[in-house]
Amino acid sequence: MECLIGIRGKDFVLMAGDSVAGRSVVAMKKDHDKMYQLSNRLLMAACGEGGDTVQFAEYIAKNIQLYRMRNGYDLSTKAAASFTRRNLADYLRSSTPYFVNLLIGGYDDSDGADLYYMDYLGSMVKLPFGVHGYGSFFVLSVMDRYYKEDMTRDEALVLLQRCIDEIHERFIINLNSFKVKIVDKEGIHVMKDLRPTTKQPEETPGTQSMDIV
Amino acid sequence: MNGDADKLLAYNGGAVVAMAGKQCVALASDMRFGRDQFQTVSSQFPKLYCLGPRLYLGLTGLISDIQTVSETMQYHVNLYELNERRQVKPHVFTSMLSNHLYAKRFGPFYVESIVAGLQPKTYEPYLASLDILGGTTVSKNFSVTGTCKAQLYGMCEPLWKTDLDSMNLFEVLSQALLNAVDRDALSGWGATVCIIEPDRVTLRTLKARMD
Numbered sequence: 001m002e003c004l005i006g007i008r009g010k011d012f013v014l015m016a017g018d019s020v021a022g023r024s025v026v027a028m029k030k031d032h033d034k035m036y037q038l039s040n041r042l043l044m045a046a047c048g049e050g051g052d053t054v055q056f057a058e059y060i061a062k063n064i065q066l067y068r069m070r071n072g073y074d075l076s077t078k079a080a081a082s083f084t085r086r087n088l089a090d091y092l093r094s095s096t097p098y099f100v101n102l103l104i105g106g107y108d109d110s111d112g113a114d115l116y117y118m119d120y121l122g123s124m125v126k127l128p129f130g131v132h133g134y135g136s137f138f139v140l141s142v143m144d145r146y147y148k149e150d151m152t153r154d155e156a157l158v159l160l161q162r163c164i165d166e167i168h169e170r171f172i173i174n175l176n177s178f179k180v181k182i183v184d185k186e187g188i189h190v191m192k193d194l195r196p197t198t199k200q201p202e203e204t205p206g207t208q209s210m211d212i213v
Numbered sequence: 214m215n216g217d218a219d220k221l222l223a224y225n226g227g228a229v230v231a232m233a234g235k236q237c238v239a240l241a242s243d244m245r246f247g248r249d250q251f252q253t254v255s256s257q258f259p260k261l262y263c264l265g266p267r268l269y270l271g272l273t274g275l276i277s278d279i280q281t282v283s284e285t286m287q288y289h290v291n292l293y294e295l296n297e298r299r300q301v302k303p304h305v306f307t308s309m310l311s312n313h314l315y316a317k318r319f320g321p322f323y324v325e326s327i328v329a330g331l332q333p334k335t336y337e338p339y340l341a342s343l344d345i346l347g348g349t350t351v352s353k354n355f356s357v358t359g360t361c362k363a364q365l366y367g368m369c370e371p372l373w374k375t376d377l378d379s380m381n382l383f384e385v386l387s388q389a390l391l392n393a394v395d396r397d398a399l400s401g402w403g404a405t406v407c408i409i410e411p412d413r414v415t416l417r418t419l420k421a422r423m424d
Contacts, residue, residue, distance in 0.1 A: 085277075085280065086281070086284070088277075089277050089278075089280070089281045092277070093320060117254060117255075119248065119277075121224075121275065121276075121277040122277035122280070122281070123225065123246070123275070123276035123277040123279075123280065124280065125246050125254060125255045125257070125258055125276075126257075127254070127255055127257075130254075136252065137252070140252075
């Protein structure tokens, strides 16, 4: 029922995740942030099994920080994503697999902005835009139509708003708030939460009363 | 033995085919990364991995395992070349891969592999295919694997001829792949071909039906 969206722009990655934390039919928290900071310029959005998401995200984040402490510099986005993938794949065949789907967005000086999509089996691919969850069925088509390479931040936000509106229109679960963050050269920036655009109610033609007599 | 194997091998979809020619070998794969059979995540996922100047590995099956196996084999090849101070021969690499796969006999990697390369010095083509447990078959003509294995056999058998030169081999292999994946819902979305000759390796992307 969760939805994660990632869009790669010219020199940034825009990431968004719905902010509903729920169990079964209950929405327990409506302002939950599903994005975890791995380092200054690395952001990971995680969805899936309840405890697994937080446990795995924190485990990866701490290990990325450990690398930084040991070596004095950050892992590149590609290396951090590979490290995460290998961990997911190794744990898959253990007695404690992690059921988490991830989007990793980062910026480094050599490769620029990169977005990596990873599913719970440990398959990873670099994408211009990626979506996890049921929302993907609705959003991927919108992205195929409106996405273009080297978008500006404003254009990406407009595209993201379109995606959120489509989910609100057609997805049966109410995801009415998305946390939004941008990763770029300067670091991770928290943007304003995005909500579906409220439409003006359509004017129904007035019914004319008929005199029966 | 493992009833889930077929289901897991078809989870992501994919196809790889290789053919031998005169002093050359060619390997091709589709570019689809699918999820849960119905969704296409990416059309930029080639399944060919370069492990040496004249040694390529093509893998189909579960993409997570494709990535794990190719990374692990790269590690083994690197270690071999550091220790032995020479390049690994194709048949030796095939044995290494077979051993690595059989080591997981009772919890296998869901990958079906094709090793394509040229023997050092003689530059004779070498083609081998391996199943999920590392069972190896060395071929003289072509090897196929993937969700459209049957369609690929059907295309390769009539098109392949002995001693094709690299240009003709490229044409024959491309047609075999493109037409086979067009009859499979889980493969396609682009194609990439790699021709390995004694003095060069050429990578080409084919114009394919994107459905």
